[in-house]
Amino acid sequence: MEWLREWVAFSTASQSLIFYLIKIENALAIHIITRLKWDVFIKLVLLYHYKICRMKKILFSVLILVFSIPMISISQEVVDASVMQKIREEGLIRSKVMDIAFNLTDKNGSRLTNSAGFSRAANYAKETLTNWGVAKAAIEPWGEFGKGWELEKMYFAVTAPYYKPLMAWPKTWTAGTKGLKKGTLLLVDAKDSAALEAYRGQLKGKIIILDQQNVYKHSFTADAKRYTDEELATMAAAKPAAPRSAPATTDTAAQRRMRDAMRAGGGGGAARVMALLKAMAIKEGALAMISTSTRNHDGTIFAQGGGAYKGTDPANFLDMAVGVEDYNTLLRLAKSGTPVNFDLDVKSSFQDKDLQGYNVIAEIEGTDPLLKDEVVMIGAHLDSWQAGTGATDNAAGSAVMMEAMRILKAIGINPKRTIRIGLWSGEEQGLLGSRGYVKKTFTGDQAAAAEKFSGYFNIDNGTGKIRGIYLQGNEACGPIFSSWLAPFKDLGANTVTVSTTGGTDHQSFDGIGLPGFQFIQDPIEYNTRTHHSNMDVYDHLIEDDLKQIATIVAAFAYNTAQRDAKLPRKGKN
Numbered sequence: 266m267e268w269l270r271e272w273v274a275f276s277t278a279s280q281s282l283i284f285y286l287i288k289i290e291n292a293l294a295i296h297i298i299t300r301l302k303w304d305v306f307i308k309l310v311l312l313y314h315y316k317i318c319r320m321k322k323i324l325f326s327v328l329i330l331v332f333s334i335p336m337i338s339i340s341q342e343v344v345d346a347s348v349m350q351k352i353r354e355e356g357l358i359r360s361k362v363m364d365i366a367f368n369l370t371d372k373n374g375s376r377l378t379n380s381a382g383f384s385r386a387a388n389y390a391k392e393t394l395t396n397w398g399v400a401k402a403a404i405e406p407w408g409e410f411g412k413g414w415e416l417e418k419m420y421f422a423v424t425a426p427y428y429k430p431l432m433a434w435p436k437t438w439t440a441g442t443k444g445l446k447k448g449t450l451l452l453v454d455a456k457d458s459a460a461l462e463a464y465r466g467q468l469k470g471k472i473i474i475l476d477q478q479n480v481y482k483h484s485f486t487a488d489a490k491r492y493t494d495e496e497l498a499t500m501a502a503a504k505p506a507a508p509r510s511a512p513a514t515t516d517t518a519a520q521r522r523m524r525d526a527m528r529a530g531g532g533g534g535a536a537r538v539m540a541l542l543k544a545m546a547i548k549e550g551a552l553a554m555i556s557t558s559t560r561n562h563d564g565t566i567f568a569q570g571g572g573a574y575k576g577t578d579p580a581n582f583l584d585m586a587v588g589v590e591d592y593n594t595l596l597r598l599a600k601s602g603t604p605v606n607f608d609l610d611v612k613s614s615f616q617d618k619d620l621q622g623y624n625v626i627a628e629i630e631g632t633d634p635l636l637k638d639e640v641v642m643i644g645a646h647l648d649s650w651q652a653g654t655g656a657t658d659n660a661a662g663s664a665v666m667m668e669a670m671r672i673l674k675a676i677g678i679n680p681k682r683t684i685r686i687g688l689w690s691g692e693e694q695g696l697l698g699s700r701g702y703v704k705k706t707f708t709g710d711q712a713a714a715a716e717k718f719s720g721y722f723n724i725d726n727g728t729g730k731i732r733g734i735y736l737q738g739n740e741a742c743g744p745i746f747s748s749w750l751a752p753f754k755d756l757g758a759n760t761v762t763v764s765t766t767g768g769t770d771h772q773s774f775d776g777i778g779l780p781g782f783q784f785i786q787d788p789i790e791y792n793t794r795t796h797h798s799n800m801d802v803y804d805h806l807i808e809d810d811l812k813q814i815a816t817i818v819a820a821f822a823y824n825t826a827q828r829d830a831k832l833p834r835k836g837k838n
Contacts, residue, residue, distance in 0.1 A: 375653065407621075474599060
């Protein structure tokens with residue numbers, strides 16, 4: 266019997282323990298045994314029964330004890346407490362995460378895909394991982410992305426009826442002004458394409474403002490928050506979603522592409538009117554338009570994409586994002602008939618020599634002869650928008666993933682499976698880098714690689730610490746992840762929810778049936794202040810939270826690498 270031979274082959278030290286137990290009182294023996302790991306305990310009992318059956322006194326006591334304990338204790342996921350402690354000490358006491366974040370943000374700047382800033386950050390990540398001893402660090406192409414874009418200069422000010430510098434950011438992939446230009450404000454009230462005809466021939470040298478009222482909303486609540494115990498309990502109590510014909514996760518990437526198409530004139534209504542207005546503005550020689558939203562307030566400006574970026578796409582009309590307070594001031598002046606004059610100087614450049622998109626990939630190679638070809642992945646997107654330095658979106662995620670790899674190398678683990686890191690580009694344009702990687706690695710001729718893939722873990726919800734994990738409907742992983750979170754309950758992480766979450770790179774894996782997960786993070790001020798804004802900078806990172814994230818991610822990567830089996834797929838045990 267194979268199982269019996271395994272027990273018989275158990276260590277000499279374990280056998281010696283049994284012999285020692287015979288010499289002491291039953292009560293003390295039971296006291297010692299109850300503190301052993303259950304898998305070890307059972308091995309000891311079987312070994313004892315096979316080789317030392319004369320020791321009936323202890324055997325009787327042991328069997329009573331075993332069968333008085335609920336069997337669920339025996340079936341729990343095995344977690345190596347000594348390794349978890351090493352990970353905690355390295356991640357919480359000797360952390361390098363803030364230094365990594367500093368290099369990704371302050372030293373390299375914003376990281377728009379295919380920009381010089383992204384290239385600087387990618388090279389830093391590759392070199393740093395290599396210096397830590399992480400193997401096969403490389404900047405890998407995933408497919409065609411399009412043009413890079415850099416803002417080189419920006420000055421925007423009202424010069425009449427008085428002087429006032431404006432806080433503003435050009436939207437990405439928009440053209441510059443080719444030097445300092447003087448312009449005047451033109452109010453455009455165009456609800457449909459027919460109404461635009463009233464402005465034909467009037468746009469040269471103008472800066473366009475739409476008749477769009479934006480009510481300033483006073484804030485009576487804090488920008489930053491953490492999840493309450495009640496909110497986490499609600500997440501944990503969620504029920505699996507009913508099966509649907511469509512994929513379980515919302516394809517936010519597809520939604521983004523649809524919005525981009527509409528902005529480019531492929532849709533109807535307001536989007537089509539805007540596309541027609543921009544085309545007219547370019548033809549007639551308008552300088553720029555200004556735009557805002559009610560989110561742009563109190564010095565925070567959310568500046569995102571300005572249109573298409575493919576290699577053959579022309580430069581987009583200059584669109585300046587401003588705060589709602591400045592926008593409303595200019596709108597009131599225009600509606601009153603007061604002339605408003607501007608100075609505007611924007612210089613931007615396009616990188617169109619290499620249209621490929623790139624990810625940073627590296628790994629800690631597996632050591633088990635049977636399992637080393639299987640892969641565990643952790644990842645985050647490295648790209649950002651342009652107004653800030655992409656600290657919470659998503660240098661935080663990239664920094665903690667790099668730190669998790671550093672932790673594992675520093676403590677000298679030799680994982681059974683290969684642990685791989687992916688730092689993605691093009692996430693902000695629709696999960697493009699991770700989708701490209703998944704397509705190249707796990708589909709088509711490479712479909713067999715999916716059978717050797719265990720799981721992917723992602724961070725992309727700001728600086729807030731981990732409070733648990735979304736199962737993406739993969740119920741079989743619930744007990745596993747609960748066991749893995751148990752050593753970190755004191756750090757505030759113990760919630761497992763069957764719910765799905767979308768909008769970031771775990772969807773690329775989940776979308777083709779591979780186990781892909783996003784952690785639950787405290788929202789802090791992600792949606793209220795930093796997400797895609799000029800305030801997304803280093804000072805909005807929380808050091809203790811990032812240390813906690815990196816520590817837990819390192820533990821999850823290690824535990825996934827060491828399991829006897831790969832993580833279960835959805836609907837499978």
